[in-house]
Amino acid sequence: MRLLRFALLLNSMLMVALLSTGCSPSARSPSSAANISGINHVAGQTVNSFTVNGYGGSLIGNSCCIMLPDKWRPGLKANIQWEVDPQTAGNPPSYSDWDKYLAWEKSLKASFQKHSIVVEIPKYDQACGLTVHFLPCNQVKVTASCYGYGAPEYPVKEPLNMKEPASCPVN
Template sequence: MKKKAFDWLYKGLFFIVAAILSGCSQASVDDGYTAGDLSGINHMADSGVNSFSVNGYGGAMTGNTCCIMLPEKWTPELKARIQWEVDPNPNVIFPPLGTDEFRKAYEQHRTKYQQHSAIINIPQYGKERCGLTVHFLACNQVKVTTACSGYGTSGYPIKDPLNMKEPATCPVK
């Protein structure tokens, strides 16, 4: 009986993984959209990005997250509506995990999280695009790219350095 239960479990997990992986392929969807990975890069030295989303699709700061839907053909009015949460002190040291002191300190720390949003243009792309990468910069600024090359390579369009310090005053938006 246990073997049958494990067979069903493995088959179920296989189909779930297959569905997730196929959902992030570059295959076209009937309505003219293509799925791609959604990832983020934090350029801020003193703040952490806890979470973010673009046009309602959730992204990840480590690795790629499946998926974001982008139109097969770029248009000038194509926008990225980005929402993100920042931890202004991600290196805080907490009391031991699981203690009442930890829970109290964490709740107090969490009240300092900041919510941000921006609507920015998605840069022009052609047939080659590899999902969307969001760059989180100082002064709550963001940039996006659909480039297939990786950050730091010569062909990558966003050149802002990592570990940016927040200036004493930020430019007025």
């Protein structure tokens, strides 16, 4: 009987502990789904694909979705991974010579470059989606701005069609 009472008491204490942790201030802050979009600022380079914290993005329109905290907090980061086609493989041969086409395709895929970077997400009052800006020298800027690229209030001012410099600074 003592063992049964002890087990019930222990079970009750465990339940109270579990229930109270969900109400503690350290519980995760509310988040909302936001679109992911990208803008390539580099002329002569194609961004084939990219992800933000594992969620896929798009350079044409918006992709859904990434979870962003409703309230910005310091230390909020985005892990960006992307693949670039430096356009060094040349034009494809015709399909009539299938072996040459397959060799070209293999060369094309081998020329793709993969990059990754972790960047701070700048302060926002309201998360209106996350836009990733691909800049020369494999640099990236992100914003959760509600304004569109080119609007005076938009925080990223770099122009489109920027040239890749002859050499990039070493980080």
